Amino acid sequence: MNQNRNTDQPSEGKNxxxxxxxxxxxxxxxxxIVLLGVDTLRWKEGPARLEIVKGDAKTEDGQxxxxxxxxxxxxxxxxxxxxxxxDTSSAQGKNATVNFDFVPRxxxxxxxxxxxxxxxxxxxEARISGYEVP
Amino acid sequence: xxxSHSRSIPQSAREYGRGIAGGLMFSLPLLYTMxxxxxxxxxxxxxxxxxxxxxxxxxxxxxxxxxxxxxASIVEVAIxxxxxxxxxxxxxxAILWITGRIDSGMDLSEISGKITMEAMTVAIxxxxxxxxxxxxxxGDEGLSGDDxxxxxxxLPQAAIALCGAxxxxxxxxxxxEIQVIAMESRPGNLLLLALCSLALGGLVLHFAEIQGxxxxxxxxxxxxxxRGVITTYAVALTAGAACLFFFGQFDGQPLRMILAQTIVIxxxxxxxxxxxxxxxxxxxxxx
Numbered sequence: 001m002n003q004n005r006n007t008d009q010p011s012e013g014k015n016x017x018x019x020x021x022x023x024x025x026x027x028x029x030x031x032x033i034v035l036l037g038v039d040t041l042r043w044k045e046g047p048a049r050l051e052i053v054k055g056d057a058k059t060e061d062g063q064x065x066x067x068x069x070x071x072x073x074x075x076x077x078x079x080x081x082x083x084x085x086x087d088t089s090s091a092q093g094k095n096a097t098v099n100f101d102f103v104p105r106x107x108x109x110x111x112x113x114x115x116x117x118x119x120x121x122x123x124x125e126a127r128i129s130g131y132e133v134p
Numbered sequence: 135x136x137x138s139h140s141r142s143i144p145q146s147a148r149e150y151g152r153g154i155a156g157g158l159m160f161s162l163p164l165l166y167t168m169x170x171x172x173x174x175x176x177x178x179x180x181x182x183x184x185x186x187x188x189x190x191x192x193x194x195x196x197x198x199x200x201x202x203x204x205x206a207s208i209v210e211v212a213i214x215x216x217x218x219x220x221x222x223x224x225x226x227x228a229i230l231w232i233t234g235r236i237d238s239g240m241d242l243s244e245i246s247g248k249i250t251m252e253a254m255t256v257a258i259x260x261x262x263x264x265x266x267x268x269x270x271x272x273g274d275e276g277l278s279g280d281d282x283x284x285x286x287x288x289l290p291q292a293a294i295a296l297c298g299a300x301x302x303x304x305x306x307x308x309x310x311e312i313q314v315i316a317m318e319s320r321p322g323n324l325l326l327l328a329l330c331s332l333a334l335g336g337l338v339l340h341f342a343e344i345q346g347x348x349x350x351x352x353x354x355x356x357x358x359x360x361r362g363v364i365t366t367y368a369v370a371l372t373a374g375a376a377c378l379f380f381f382g383q384f385d386g387q388p389l390r391m392i393l394a395q396t397i398v399i400x401x402x403x404x405x406x407x408x409x410x411x412x413x414x415x416x417x418x419x420x421x
Binding site: 018024025033036037040102104105106108 | 140141142143146147150172175176178179180182183186213216217218219220221223224239240241242243244246247249250385
Protein backbone atom coordinates (compact mmCIF):
# COMPACT_ATOMS: atom_id res chain seq x y z
CA MET A 1 0.00 0.00 0.00
CA ASN A 2 1.23 3.48 -0.69
CA GLN A 3 -0.62 5.47 1.90
CA ASN A 4 1.82 8.36 1.76
CA ARG A 5 1.34 8.99 -1.95
CA ASN A 6 -1.40 11.50 -1.25
CA THR A 7 -1.28 14.63 0.81
CA ASP A 8 -4.43 13.65 2.71
CA GLN A 9 -3.49 11.53 5.69
CA PRO A 10 -5.40 8.25 5.62
CA SER A 11 -6.74 6.76 8.84
CA GLU A 12 -6.47 3.11 9.88
CA GLY A 13 -9.20 0.89 8.43
CA LYS A 14 -12.47 2.43 7.34
CA ASN A 15 -13.03 6.07 8.23
CA UNK A 16 -16.14 7.64 9.75
CA UNK A 17 -17.58 8.63 6.36
CA UNK A 18 -17.17 5.11 4.98
CA UNK A 19 -18.80 3.54 8.05
CA UNK A 20 -21.66 6.05 7.84
CA UNK A 21 -22.26 5.30 4.14
CA UNK A 22 -22.06 1.56 4.80
CA UNK A 23 -24.47 1.70 7.77
CA UNK A 24 -26.93 3.89 5.86
CA UNK A 25 -26.69 1.64 2.78
CA UNK A 26 -27.24 -1.51 4.86
CA UNK A 27 -30.34 0.02 6.47
CA UNK A 28 -31.68 1.24 3.12
CA UNK A 29 -31.10 -2.01 1.20
CA UNK A 30 -32.31 -4.02 4.23
CA UNK A 31 -35.53 -1.97 4.40
CA UNK A 32 -36.21 -2.55 0.70
CA ILE A 33 -35.57 -6.30 1.06
CA VAL A 34 -37.93 -6.49 4.08
CA LEU A 35 -40.59 -4.49 2.22
CA LEU A 36 -40.36 -6.67 -0.90
CA GLY A 37 -40.21 -9.82 1.29
CA VAL A 38 -43.43 -8.85 3.11
CA ASP A 39 -45.01 -8.00 -0.27
CA THR A 40 -43.96 -11.42 -1.61
CA LEU A 41 -45.49 -13.23 1.38
CA ARG A 42 -48.73 -11.25 1.07
CA TRP A 43 -48.93 -11.74 -2.70
CA LYS A 44 -52.12 -13.42 -3.87
CA GLU A 45 -53.14 -14.31 -7.39
CA GLY A 46 -56.37 -12.57 -8.28
CA PRO A 47 -57.96 -10.01 -10.59
CA ALA A 48 -57.75 -6.24 -10.35
CA ARG A 49 -60.69 -4.83 -8.34
CA LEU A 50 -61.29 -1.33 -9.60
CA GLU A 51 -63.36 1.20 -7.73
CA ILE A 52 -64.43 4.57 -9.13
CA VAL A 53 -64.99 7.62 -6.97
CA LYS A 54 -66.56 10.68 -8.61
CA GLY A 55 -65.28 13.97 -7.21
CA ASP A 56 -66.99 17.37 -7.00
CA ALA A 57 -67.53 18.80 -10.49
CA LYS A 58 -66.33 22.33 -11.22
CA THR A 59 -66.97 24.66 -14.14
CA GLU A 60 -63.69 26.07 -15.48
CA ASP A 61 -62.95 27.74 -18.84
CA GLY A 62 -66.52 27.13 -20.01
CA GLN A 63 -66.36 23.37 -19.33
CA UNK A 64 -67.73 21.16 -16.59
CA UNK A 65 -64.83 19.10 -15.25
CA UNK A 66 -65.69 16.01 -13.26
CA UNK A 67 -62.78 14.50 -11.25
CA UNK A 68 -62.62 10.71 -11.63
CA UNK A 69 -60.58 8.78 -9.08
CA UNK A 70 -59.89 5.12 -9.74
CA UNK A 71 -58.56 2.84 -7.02
CA UNK A 72 -57.26 -0.71 -7.54
CA UNK A 73 -58.04 -2.83 -4.46
CA UNK A 74 -57.27 -6.10 -6.26
CA UNK A 75 -54.14 -8.22 -6.66
CA UNK A 76 -53.14 -7.43 -10.26
CA UNK A 77 -52.14 -4.29 -12.10
CA UNK A 78 -54.80 -3.04 -14.52
CA UNK A 79 -53.45 -1.72 -17.84
CA UNK A 80 -55.18 0.68 -20.25
CA UNK A 81 -58.23 1.18 -18.05
CA UNK A 82 -61.12 2.91 -19.80
CA UNK A 83 -63.74 4.72 -17.72
CA UNK A 84 -66.93 5.89 -19.42
CA UNK A 85 -68.88 8.72 -17.83
CA UNK A 86 -72.46 8.90 -19.14
CA ASP A 87 -75.34 11.30 -18.73
CA THR A 88 -78.23 9.07 -17.54
CA SER A 89 -80.95 11.72 -17.79
CA SER A 90 -81.94 10.74 -21.33
CA ALA A 91 -81.45 7.94 -23.87
CA GLN A 92 -79.25 10.15 -26.08
CA GLY A 93 -77.25 11.47 -23.14
CA LYS A 94 -73.76 12.88 -23.59
CA ASN A 95 -70.78 10.81 -22.57
CA ALA A 96 -67.05 11.19 -21.99
CA THR A 97 -64.18 8.71 -21.79
CA VAL A 98 -61.19 8.81 -19.44
CA ASN A 99 -58.20 6.48 -20.03
CA PHE A 100 -55.59 5.42 -17.49
CA ASP A 101 -52.33 3.76 -18.68
CA PHE A 102 -51.76 1.81 -15.48
CA VAL A 103 -53.50 1.39 -12.14
CA PRO A 104 -51.09 -0.63 -9.94
CA ARG A 105 -52.18 -2.73 -6.95
CA UNK A 106 -53.27 -0.49 -4.07
CA UNK A 107 -52.77 2.63 -6.17
CA UNK A 108 -55.08 5.52 -6.98
CA UNK A 109 -55.06 7.49 -10.23
CA UNK A 110 -56.97 10.63 -11.07
CA UNK A 111 -58.45 11.99 -14.31
CA UNK A 112 -61.09 14.46 -15.49
CA UNK A 113 -64.23 13.90 -17.58
CA UNK A 114 -65.24 16.98 -19.59
CA UNK A 115 -68.86 18.01 -20.29
CA UNK A 116 -70.64 21.16 -21.49
CA UNK A 117 -71.26 23.70 -18.69
CA UNK A 118 -75.02 23.11 -18.65
CA UNK A 119 -74.61 19.42 -17.72
CA UNK A 120 -76.09 18.40 -14.36
CA UNK A 121 -73.26 16.56 -12.50
CA UNK A 122 -75.80 14.63 -10.39
CA UNK A 123 -77.03 12.87 -13.53
CA UNK A 124 -73.59 11.54 -14.47
CA GLU A 125 -72.68 7.90 -13.97
CA ALA A 126 -69.13 6.48 -14.26
CA ARG A 127 -68.32 2.87 -15.10
CA ILE A 128 -65.26 0.90 -16.16
CA SER A 129 -65.71 -0.36 -19.69
CA GLY A 130 -62.53 -2.46 -19.86
CA TYR A 131 -58.85 -2.96 -19.06
CA GLU A 132 -55.90 -5.14 -20.08
CA VAL A 133 -54.25 -7.77 -17.90
CA PRO A 134 -50.42 -7.35 -18.10
CA UNK B 135 -11.61 -6.49 11.37
CA UNK B 136 -8.53 -5.84 9.22
CA UNK B 137 -8.95 -3.82 6.05
CA SER B 138 -6.53 -3.84 3.15
CA HIS B 139 -7.23 -0.17 2.44
CA SER B 140 -7.37 2.91 4.55
CA ARG B 141 -8.05 6.38 3.30
CA SER B 142 -8.84 9.83 4.61
CA ILE B 143 -12.35 11.29 4.58
CA PRO B 144 -11.57 13.62 1.60
CA GLN B 145 -10.22 10.62 -0.38
CA SER B 146 -13.37 8.61 0.40
CA ALA B 147 -15.59 11.57 -0.49
CA ARG B 148 -13.86 11.89 -3.88
CA GLU B 149 -14.32 8.15 -4.45
CA TYR B 150 -18.06 8.40 -3.67
CA GLY B 151 -18.23 11.39 -6.01
CA ARG B 152 -16.75 9.30 -8.82
CA GLY B 153 -19.25 6.56 -7.99
CA ILE B 154 -22.20 8.96 -8.19
CA ALA B 155 -20.95 10.33 -11.54
CA GLY B 156 -20.47 6.79 -12.87
CA GLY B 157 -23.88 5.67 -11.59
CA LEU B 158 -25.60 8.51 -13.44
CA MET B 159 -23.46 8.13 -16.57
CA PHE B 160 -24.08 4.42 -17.05
CA SER B 161 -27.73 4.27 -16.03
CA LEU B 162 -29.30 7.56 -17.08
CA PRO B 163 -30.98 5.99 -20.15
CA LEU B 164 -32.74 3.54 -17.83
CA LEU B 165 -33.80 6.25 -15.39
CA TYR B 166 -35.51 7.95 -18.34
CA THR B 167 -37.16 4.78 -19.68
CA MET B 168 -40.82 4.35 -18.79
CA UNK B 169 -40.85 0.58 -19.29
CA UNK B 170 -38.50 0.32 -16.30
CA UNK B 171 -40.84 2.40 -14.13
CA UNK B 172 -43.69 0.08 -15.11
CA UNK B 173 -41.79 -3.11 -14.27
CA UNK B 174 -41.47 -1.75 -10.73
CA UNK B 175 -45.18 -2.31 -10.11
CA UNK B 176 -46.03 -4.97 -12.70
CA UNK B 177 -43.46 -7.59 -11.64
CA UNK B 178 -43.96 -10.05 -8.79
CA UNK B 179 -42.05 -8.70 -5.73
CA UNK B 180 -40.26 -12.07 -5.45
CA UNK B 181 -38.67 -11.50 -8.85
CA UNK B 182 -37.54 -8.01 -7.81
CA UNK B 183 -35.91 -9.61 -4.74
CA UNK B 184 -34.14 -12.07 -7.05
CA UNK B 185 -32.96 -9.10 -9.15
CA UNK B 186 -31.41 -7.55 -6.03
CA UNK B 187 -29.60 -10.84 -5.28
CA UNK B 188 -28.36 -11.18 -8.89
CA UNK B 189 -27.07 -7.59 -8.86
CA UNK B 190 -25.30 -8.17 -5.55
CA UNK B 191 -23.51 -11.24 -6.99
CA UNK B 192 -22.60 -9.26 -10.11
CA UNK B 193 -21.19 -6.40 -8.01
CA UNK B 194 -19.11 -8.83 -5.97
CA UNK B 195 -17.73 -10.38 -9.18
CA UNK B 196 -16.91 -6.97 -10.67
CA UNK B 197 -15.37 -5.58 -7.47
CA UNK B 198 -13.36 -8.76 -6.98
CA UNK B 199 -11.96 -9.12 -10.49
CA UNK B 200 -12.03 -5.66 -12.08
CA UNK B 201 -12.99 -3.12 -9.44
CA UNK B 202 -10.99 -0.64 -7.48
CA UNK B 203 -10.06 -2.96 -4.60
CA UNK B 204 -9.16 -6.20 -6.31
CA UNK B 205 -6.69 -7.02 -3.54
CA ALA B 206 -9.37 -6.70 -0.85
CA SER B 207 -10.86 -9.58 1.14
CA ILE B 208 -14.28 -10.96 0.25
CA VAL B 209 -15.81 -9.18 3.29
CA GLU B 210 -14.45 -5.83 2.09
CA VAL B 211 -15.75 -6.54 -1.40
CA ALA B 212 -19.18 -7.37 0.06
CA ILE B 213 -19.14 -4.13 2.11
CA UNK B 214 -18.27 -2.14 -1.03
CA UNK B 215 -21.08 -3.86 -2.93
CA UNK B 216 -23.65 -2.99 -0.24
CA UNK B 217 -22.43 0.63 -0.28
CA UNK B 218 -22.79 0.76 -4.07
CA UNK B 219 -26.34 -0.60 -3.83
CA UNK B 220 -27.19 1.98 -1.15
CA UNK B 221 -25.80 4.82 -3.27
CA UNK B 222 -27.72 3.39 -6.24
CA UNK B 223 -30.96 3.47 -4.24
CA UNK B 224 -30.41 7.10 -3.18
CA UNK B 225 -29.57 8.23 -6.75
CA UNK B 226 -32.53 6.36 -8.27
CA UNK B 227 -34.96 7.67 -5.62
CA ALA B 228 -33.72 11.24 -6.09
CA ILE B 229 -34.00 11.18 -9.91
CA LEU B 230 -37.42 9.46 -9.84
CA TRP B 231 -38.68 12.00 -7.31
CA ILE B 232 -37.29 15.03 -9.14
CA THR B 233 -38.79 13.83 -12.43
CA GLY B 234 -42.15 13.22 -10.76
CA ARG B 235 -42.13 9.42 -11.18
CA ILE B 236 -42.65 8.81 -7.46
CA ASP B 237 -44.56 10.88 -4.92
CA SER B 238 -45.93 10.54 -1.42
CA GLY B 239 -49.42 9.73 -2.71
CA MET B 240 -48.25 6.44 -4.23
CA ASP B 241 -48.46 3.02 -2.60
CA LEU B 242 -45.23 1.95 -0.84
CA SER B 243 -44.98 -1.21 -3.01
CA GLU B 244 -45.09 0.88 -6.18
CA ILE B 245 -42.44 3.29 -4.87
CA SER B 246 -40.07 0.55 -3.66
CA GLY B 247 -40.53 -1.46 -6.87
CA LYS B 248 -39.75 1.52 -9.12
CA ILE B 249 -36.72 2.56 -7.06
CA THR B 250 -35.32 -0.98 -6.88
CA MET B 251 -35.64 -1.71 -10.61
CA GLU B 252 -33.72 1.49 -11.37
CA ALA B 253 -31.29 1.38 -8.46
CA MET B 254 -29.70 -1.95 -9.29
CA THR B 255 -28.35 -0.76 -12.65
CA VAL B 256 -27.29 2.52 -11.04
CA ALA B 257 -25.34 0.44 -8.47
CA ILE B 258 -23.39 -1.29 -11.26
CA UNK B 259 -22.66 2.15 -12.73
CA UNK B 260 -21.49 3.37 -9.30
CA UNK B 261 -19.11 0.41 -9.08
CA UNK B 262 -17.71 0.96 -12.57
CA UNK B 263 -17.49 4.73 -12.05
CA UNK B 264 -15.63 4.34 -8.76
CA UNK B 265 -13.06 2.09 -10.40
CA UNK B 266 -12.70 3.79 -13.78
CA UNK B 267 -13.25 7.51 -13.35
CA UNK B 268 -9.96 8.38 -11.72
CA UNK B 269 -8.44 6.35 -8.90
CA UNK B 270 -4.86 7.19 -9.82
CA UNK B 271 -4.00 8.19 -6.27
CA UNK B 272 -5.54 5.48 -4.18
CA GLY B 273 -2.78 2.95 -4.05
CA ASP B 274 -4.93 -0.04 -5.05
CA GLU B 275 -2.85 -2.51 -6.88
CA GLY B 276 -5.08 -5.30 -8.05
CA LEU B 277 -5.62 -8.87 -7.00
CA SER B 278 -2.00 -9.96 -7.12
CA GLY B 279 0.00 -6.81 -7.12
CA ASP B 280 1.10 -4.31 -9.69
CA ASP B 281 0.58 -6.40 -12.81
CA UNK B 282 -2.99 -7.36 -11.93
CA UNK B 283 -2.47 -10.89 -13.24
CA UNK B 284 -4.97 -12.32 -10.76
CA UNK B 285 -7.89 -11.32 -12.99
CA UNK B 286 -6.46 -12.74 -16.21
CA UNK B 287 -7.78 -16.27 -15.75
CA UNK B 288 -10.54 -17.72 -17.90
CA LEU B 289 -13.26 -17.53 -15.24
CA PRO B 290 -12.42 -14.03 -13.93
CA GLN B 291 -12.47 -12.76 -17.53
CA ALA B 292 -15.83 -14.47 -18.10
CA ALA B 293 -17.13 -12.81 -14.91
CA ILE B 294 -15.98 -9.36 -16.10
CA ALA B 295 -17.50 -10.08 -19.54
CA LEU B 296 -20.78 -10.84 -17.74
CA CYS B 297 -20.63 -7.44 -15.98
CA GLY B 298 -19.94 -5.66 -19.28
CA ALA B 299 -22.73 -7.53 -21.05
CA UNK B 300 -25.26 -6.71 -18.31
CA UNK B 301 -24.25 -3.04 -18.35
CA UNK B 302 -24.94 -2.82 -22.10
CA UNK B 303 -27.94 -5.20 -22.32
CA UNK B 304 -29.80 -3.68 -19.34
CA UNK B 305 -30.10 -0.39 -21.22
CA UNK B 306 -32.23 -1.91 -23.98
CA UNK B 307 -33.76 -5.00 -22.32
CA UNK B 308 -36.85 -3.26 -20.89
CA UNK B 309 -37.79 -1.50 -24.15
CA UNK B 310 -40.59 -2.66 -26.42
CA GLU B 311 -38.28 -2.42 -29.44
CA ILE B 312 -36.59 -5.72 -28.54
CA GLN B 313 -39.97 -7.49 -28.73
CA VAL B 314 -40.90 -5.72 -31.96
CA ILE B 315 -37.63 -6.68 -33.70
CA ALA B 316 -37.90 -10.27 -32.40
CA MET B 317 -41.53 -10.56 -33.50
CA GLU B 318 -40.99 -9.18 -36.99
CA SER B 319 -37.66 -10.89 -37.78
CA ARG B 320 -37.60 -13.88 -40.09
CA PRO B 321 -35.49 -16.89 -39.00
CA GLY B 322 -32.90 -15.91 -41.64
CA ASN B 323 -32.58 -12.42 -40.13
CA LEU B 324 -32.16 -13.89 -36.65
CA LEU B 325 -29.42 -16.22 -37.92
CA LEU B 326 -27.71 -13.22 -39.51
CA LEU B 327 -27.94 -11.31 -36.22
CA ALA B 328 -26.35 -14.24 -34.37
CA LEU B 329 -23.53 -14.48 -36.93
CA CYS B 330 -23.02 -10.69 -36.78
CA SER B 331 -22.78 -10.91 -32.99
CA LEU B 332 -20.11 -13.62 -33.22
CA ALA B 333 -18.21 -11.62 -35.85
CA LEU B 334 -18.46 -8.50 -33.68
CA GLY B 335 -16.99 -10.43 -30.74
CA GLY B 336 -14.13 -11.69 -32.92
CA LEU B 337 -13.50 -8.25 -34.37
CA VAL B 338 -13.31 -6.56 -30.98
CA LEU B 339 -11.25 -9.24 -29.25
CA HIS B 340 -8.81 -10.18 -32.01
CA PHE B 341 -8.67 -7.45 -34.63
CA ALA B 342 -9.50 -3.96 -33.39
CA GLU B 343 -6.71 -3.90 -30.77
CA ILE B 344 -8.82 -2.18 -28.15
CA GLN B 345 -6.91 -0.90 -25.12
CA GLY B 346 -6.04 -3.79 -22.80
CA UNK B 347 -6.57 -6.57 -25.37
CA UNK B 348 -2.94 -7.75 -25.10
CA UNK B 349 -3.41 -8.24 -21.33
CA UNK B 350 -6.86 -9.75 -21.15
CA UNK B 351 -7.46 -11.70 -24.38
CA UNK B 352 -6.08 -15.23 -24.77
CA UNK B 353 -4.60 -15.66 -28.25
CA UNK B 354 -2.05 -18.47 -27.86
CA UNK B 355 -3.65 -20.55 -30.60
CA UNK B 356 -6.59 -20.50 -32.99
CA UNK B 357 -8.44 -22.80 -30.59
CA UNK B 358 -7.87 -20.41 -27.65
CA UNK B 359 -9.07 -17.47 -29.76
CA UNK B 360 -12.17 -19.37 -30.92
CA ARG B 361 -12.93 -20.42 -27.35
CA GLY B 362 -12.68 -16.79 -26.26
CA VAL B 363 -15.11 -15.56 -28.90
CA ILE B 364 -17.62 -18.36 -28.31
CA THR B 365 -17.45 -17.92 -24.52
CA THR B 366 -17.95 -14.18 -24.94
CA TYR B 367 -21.05 -14.75 -27.05
CA ALA B 368 -22.41 -17.38 -24.64
CA VAL B 369 -21.89 -14.98 -21.73
CA ALA B 370 -23.59 -12.20 -23.74
CA LEU B 371 -26.62 -14.39 -24.48
CA THR B 372 -26.86 -15.44 -20.80
CA ALA B 373 -26.63 -11.83 -19.60
CA GLY B 374 -29.13 -10.66 -22.23
CA ALA B 375 -31.62 -13.42 -21.38
CA ALA B 376 -31.29 -12.67 -17.65
CA CYS B 377 -31.96 -8.97 -18.25
CA LEU B 378 -35.00 -9.79 -20.40
CA PHE B 379 -36.30 -12.15 -17.69
CA PHE B 380 -35.85 -9.58 -14.92
CA PHE B 381 -37.65 -6.90 -16.93
CA GLY B 382 -40.57 -9.28 -17.59
CA GLN B 383 -40.00 -9.53 -21.36
CA PHE B 384 -40.32 -13.33 -21.36
CA ASP B 385 -43.66 -13.38 -19.53
CA GLY B 386 -46.35 -15.13 -21.52
CA GLN B 387 -44.13 -15.48 -24.59
CA PRO B 388 -43.75 -18.67 -26.63
CA LEU B 389 -40.32 -20.34 -26.81
CA ARG B 390 -39.69 -18.97 -30.32
CA MET B 391 -40.12 -15.38 -29.10
CA ILE B 392 -37.90 -16.04 -26.07
CA LEU B 393 -35.12 -17.31 -28.36
CA ALA B 394 -35.63 -14.51 -30.87
CA GLN B 395 -35.48 -11.81 -28.16
CA THR B 396 -32.33 -13.37 -26.72
CA ILE B 397 -30.63 -13.28 -30.14
CA VAL B 398 -31.75 -9.67 -30.69
CA ILE B 399 -30.36 -8.50 -27.35
CA UNK B 400 -27.22 -10.56 -28.04
CA UNK B 401 -25.86 -7.77 -30.28
CA UNK B 402 -25.52 -5.04 -27.61
CA UNK B 403 -24.68 -7.68 -24.99
CA UNK B 404 -21.76 -9.05 -27.02
CA UNK B 405 -20.40 -5.51 -27.38
CA UNK B 406 -20.50 -5.21 -23.61
CA UNK B 407 -18.94 -8.63 -23.10
CA UNK B 408 -16.05 -7.88 -25.50
CA UNK B 409 -15.31 -4.13 -25.81
CA UNK B 410 -17.01 -3.38 -22.49
CA UNK B 411 -15.01 -6.10 -20.77
CA UNK B 412 -11.70 -4.61 -21.95
CA UNK B 413 -12.70 -1.04 -21.11
CA UNK B 414 -13.87 -2.06 -17.63
CA UNK B 415 -10.32 -3.22 -16.92
CA UNK B 416 -8.48 -0.19 -18.20
CA UNK B 417 -6.37 1.15 -15.36
CA UNK B 418 -5.69 4.85 -15.31
CA UNK B 419 -2.06 5.90 -15.75
CA UNK B 420 -0.13 5.60 -12.52
CA UNK B 421 -2.54 3.14 -10.92
